[in-house]
Amino acid sequence: MASLDRVKVLVLGDSGVGKSSLVHLLCQNQVLGNPSWTIGCSVDVRVEDYKEGTPEEKTFYIELWDVGGSVGNASSIKSTRAVFYNSVNGIILVHDLTNKKSSQNLYRWSLEALNKDSSPTGVIVSNGDYDREQFAENPVPLLLIGTKFDQISETKRNEVLTRTAFLSEDFNAEEINLDCTNPRYLAAGTSNAVKLSRFFDKVIEKRYFTRDPSPMAGFTDRKRFNFKSLHYD
């Protein structure tokens, strides 16, 4: 039951960028009071109303898998982390706006996760180098989030924003810049909240409603899922 209806989104990034705070904010709508290092992987669940306000509204449970980046880079740890990368439906890449290295490491993170992806239309990567065209046809939706926005001084803000704009172009992804200790950035109605829900909608659509562009098939798909109850015991 669980594997059919799950929507799995990975949250990747260097150690200390704020992934756990971000996940806590997204799922509990509260600020995380005592962040500590994530060992292994911590999962949290976000309740998302797909197509809210329309008659096709449905509630989905999106699992946010926060894979800890702080245990090191030995190959034994990498191959153990790869266990969590199976059947991923979306990836959120988190970087620290005050730390340029964390933004550069995102290429490595995305390659690591996408290489392990075992979906049938998986990304073919050549010798591990980054290649922009792959991300254009990437079946897995990406979202770029920059944290610690409040710690950037006014003078440096433009420079940082242009840098992240380049990043989001490279990944062919939307970008959100926020501060994980302030829920105001994701308040309903802000452009950040809109981008976030657009990303989750894309993830859900890719998961459940893809490969059926024709309205007939889409209708049957939706009918099938309407009968399934999304409650778990």
Added chain:
Amino acid sequence: MFELIIFEILGALSSSSRYFHWKLNLYVILLVLIFVVPFYIGYFVVSNIRLLQRQKLLFACMVWFTFMYFFWKLGDPFPILSPKHGILSIEQLISRVGVIGVTLMALLSGFGAVNCPYTYMSYFLRNVTDSDILALERRLLQTMDMIVSKKKRIAMTRRQMYQRGEDQNKQTGFWGMIKSVTSTQTGSENLSLIQQEVDALEELSRQLFLETVDLQATKERIEYSKTFQGKYFNFLGYFFSIYCVWKIFMVKFWSQHISFILVGIIIVTSIRGLLITLTKFFCAISSSKSSNVIVLVLAQIMGMYFVSSVLLMRMSMPLEYRSIVTEVLGELQFNFYHRWFDVIFLVSALSSILFLYLAHKQAPEKHMSL
């Protein structure tokens, strides 16, 4: 500074310029070690603590004074103080730095002497098969699935409570109030129960993750040991283990020259081992906040290590070369340092043997339960 020792032995450069360079080097190193680095460490530690943001400088100075006070007190129980020399003379400072550094060196070399054969010799490697790793990974994923389903329940319950909470505000009357009280109570009790289960499961998942990492690392070590490089290191491991055992149980060297070369090799490899261990340790605990502190602590440790290694090198150098070292460093009680080093070395080696034995015993039992 090692270059200076080598020059000393080779007789290069003139004697007085050598002397000058020794003194200069020592002064600069001591200055950095004792004044600059601890102050910076105190400054960064204080700036990490959010409460004391206001008077950073003041608190940093306080921390530094505390450090100097303990540093001075350190000299009391040891036979270093001599009435001929003033307070801030080079002998006082070196003696104290020497004590700390020698202790550190002895601890680390004791541990290294035991750890080196343990790591490199294939005798100790447990047998790990692929199916062990796969079974453990499957358990990990199952645990994660359980955590996910429980969290979904919590989210759903909370959502229902929230929606019911909105309705409750509209309910009036006596019965409405009683109904609302009982229903929310069972809801929140359920929630806390499930939350406890989730916490326990998360702890379990962390343990499983760490065990999996451990097994993967062991498997890689086994593969590495089958390669050519691995066999070479294996042989080195045997060689060094024999030498370390000999060093543990015997204190007098039978030939000064050979012992000098061997001590040089040991110092180089122990520095390498030290750096590797420290890097691993610091990678594990590093974050963007504390990286400054870590770099400074590393610098401090390395500085003390070097100064005390100069002291100890004198122990193994042939007699004719000791003169200049003795002259520069003044009237320190070298024998005391040698004995102190040996004592700490012995203690550290024995305790790390005990520690590794316990760790080794515990690990196979964990895997037998799978």
